[in-house]
Amino acid sequence: MGIWYLTDQSRLAHERNEMDRLQANASWLVGIMWSIEPRLTIKADIRAHELVYQVKLTYPDFFPATPPYVAPIDSDVRWSEHQYANGTLCLEWGPDNWHHDITAAQMLESTYRLLEAENPLGQSEQHGIVPSRHFLTPGQSLRSKIFRMHMSESLFDYLSATEEKKVGHATLKYVVEVGTIVYHVLQINDYENPQMPEPFKKSYGKEQWLVYRTSATAEQVREIKTIENLQELVKTHDEVVLTLSQPNGEDRVQGVILIDQQAGMHLYYFSDDELRDLAILMDDSKNKRTPEFCQRLSEKRIAIVGLGSVGSKVAESLCRMGAGKFYLVDEDLFLVGNLERHSLDWRNVGFHKVDAIAQKLRYISPTVAVETTSINLTGQESNAAVNGALVKISTCDVIVDATANGQVFNLLASISAASKKPLIWTEVYAGGIGGLVARSRPGRDPNPQAMRQAYHQYTVDAPDFNPSIPAPYTIENSDGEVYIASDADVSVIASHLTRLVVDTAVHSDKSMFPYSMYLIGLSEGWIFSQPFDTRPIQTDHLLQDEEPSVVDAKLQSENVSFLMKLLEEKDD
Template sequence: MKYWFLEDLSRLSKEKEEIENLYSKADWLQEIEWILESELTLIARIKAHGHIYEVKLSYHAYFPSTPPTVTPLDKEINWSEHQYFSGTLCLEWGPDNWHPSITGAQMLESAYKLIYSENPYGNNKQKEIIPSRHFLTQGQELRNKYFRFYAGQELLEYLTKLQRNEVFNIYYTFLIENRTVVFHVLEIRTTEDVLWTNIEFPAHLKPEEPDVGIVINTNLAKEKIKTIKTLSEIEKLYKWQFFEELTSAKFVILLDNTGNPHALFGFLENKELSVVSLIFDKRDKKRLPSPLETLKNKKVGIVALGSLGSKVSISLGRMGVEHFYIVDDDLFMSGNIERHILDWKSIGSHKVDAIKSQLLSLSSRMKVQVSRTNISGQEATSALDSVLLSLGKCDLILDATANPKVFNYLSAVSTTNNIPMVWGEIFAGGIGGLIARSRPELDPDPLTMRALLNGYTQRLPEFKYNSKSEPYLAELDENQVMIASDADVSVIASHISRFATDSLVEGADSIFPYSMYLIGMSNSWIFEAPFDTHPINTSALMEKENFISPTEEEERVKEFLQSLLEKKK
């Protein structure tokens, strides 16, 4: 580790000189002592209103690029509202406005101004309220608060409309994640009716029997509410009759006379309630481009939820798709973690079930059907037919298998039902990848496009595998190795997701001039560098298809089918 005071002796000399000058002139600076701990430190005694305050000025490793800190010598002492949880005083200079020209002496002067004005050890007549030079974000304020109440915009608006001084029941739950307990209101009720329902909260996260609490829109000032510690104190102010008893976890929301909510929580009857920090969510939720709003009415069928398919499925869910039919028979194993969107919590689960859980957690409106069928494996014919029929009811089919046999089945479904089909794969060693799509009446059918790709690649230089790379294919058996990084897979998955949404949005011109691309991620094979892209023109094939006239045999077959339909009538 480098020490600034050994490498910048001139700055060390300046710091020492400035502080000694301050010590000689300022009668409030009583004593100073330089010490060397893990970093250069100054212990100082500041006198204000007859009281002594011992502080520690610490020069950190990256000084003077970063500011020193001033804290009480006793880490347990809290002097001011302008003091962080770590004990550091919030002074005139901090990380947001620091400049290397500022010295430790100036930081001591700033500490004295704060202590003298607020007078922590003095009487109230000598104390002043010092305005903050900046405001903390919610994240900064809550980083040491482990009990939190999430209040969305719709809930906040409804709470303020509740009749004054009336008691209402709330159904609620809490989620424990990442060392935090977050409370969510699910419903607001009277004895007869449900007044408000949280339609945003994912259904599969709701417990079968939610906890029961109370909410009161009071006429109390926030200072009065802050003095309330138990349920008994609330009962003395407001008489209520529950249509359902409060559960053992006591959760109370009190709105003050300005409409701001305050949350309290406790486990035991008439024991002190703890304050629950509020998370206000008043931001505009519209973050998707307007054309993507139509995706909520589309259903996407995805076959194979490996590293590629899993990323695409979650991406499409975040982009607005709310209906999925996902197919995969595979289990999630520890060896999948390097590239898959799932993690250790899903080890041993079927991939479709774990991905379904993630999709359902994105939106309360999400609907996900799953199948654990192996389309190219040994299955009952009825099972295969059922999967293909279900895929035929989707608005788009996505093949993430890189399996020719599966591709043939999905191509038949796409062509028969006039459904767009999107597919992609990653090439050996993650050198690049393929994305392609076939849209009815706009592109050749998938089999024709695959034949075009095969003919195109046969004219290209042969790619020779070395000992460090293997073809990246679908996991057809346990011995195949998939060589590509998570970043490689993510690149192709993102392109496929954009291809899919572009194919689903109605009434908009496509942003893609081609329907098949080879995308490079390294200097290898035909790719000269990352981002080197080779589009493959399929429009000529489409023109040929449009001029094909029905043969005599096709006409005879049509007549045969028509006779069967007439007979059925």
């Protein structure tokens, strides 16, 4: 990285000239001193209301693309209401409105205007108020807040309706991660949090808190610092003796949700006898972030066979898009080697993939219904167990084959044909060169076997693609170079497959996909001329070639008579 004042000599000269001009014309600028420490800096003495403020302006590494920053020379000094935690002053120009034509001289002028208006070192009655030029996002506001409480609008409305002088009890769950503690309300009296997933309720820490509404004002509530202050406030304003015991009457509660006269919320954790306030994080979950048609996914039951790197991503994405019912099939375990391309993480090592994915879906959606089996559909299993799994697959609205296993595909193709349910399948090509996504909808597409034959014929007619395959998703060329499909490669194909599943599930009449089989290129090679080269395969003509099987009328009559006899014997 180049040093800007060495690589941009004209800008350095412009900065020097503007600073010289400012020093010659501004009586409030008592003096400046340039230095390198190691960034280029300017130490300046600024006079405001006959008081001198010593500041240091620092040119950033990427100046003039980013703005200089100004702070008191003494890093421990707090002057202004417009001062960040690291001491930097919030001036008229920042990262949100910076323009490279602005100079350091203008930044010092802005510093003077702030100090002149606020007069922070003057007498208290002389202090001025300078309105903020910008709005902080919740993320910016909560950066320094270690204790936080997540609050939905429904919870806020419930608390706001609390009667004065009424004591309630709340059960809270809390999560401790990366130096932050986040509380979530599980239950308050007769209110239960509808957003909280079942696995979350059974995990993490739990505390009992009080809920109380006082007639004291927000200003009066903000003055309390200890538990004794809290009890005195309630006794003074409400003539209530506030006891801090849990519903069992023995243990002390760990905190209080205090609602003031104007329905303002004040959250305090009891740290010994001190009150530690919590920041409120209001949720915006009412803002829907999925397309409207995805609402129809909630009633669709989707079978996913194979919860590996592709199937896990498809399941998670479908759940986030609103799918509400799943039947998941996979017998494999999640191991450390799966971390590179799977949606699970180290916490799931050693568990069956199907169970860990089911749990993850339940964390995503509190209303999702997930049924699982670790049966190997083509392995050494009980015939009855396999049959039971296949029957459940056949009752789903959509069947997804994410195994890239020929035996499994043949089995699911038969189930699809017999149950007249659409089958959707995929394949990620070795080396990350691309992949296949395809579907067969009974009555609208050829049967899966016919479509697969069409695909094989397409590959026969295409250029040779026969590198050795030493491991899944891996190829080795004739020169011994090994190419491995990355998580990004797998994710692209999984995302295309997910879109095909959603389209099949909710667009029964009009599809957004004119074809039912696509080859998707991720790099140049084989049939792909470049990345993102997509090749549709025409299969409509195969549908016309399918002829319904003709059953002999006499044979059909004999079969019906046989079955009727069995049913009569069962009734007897």
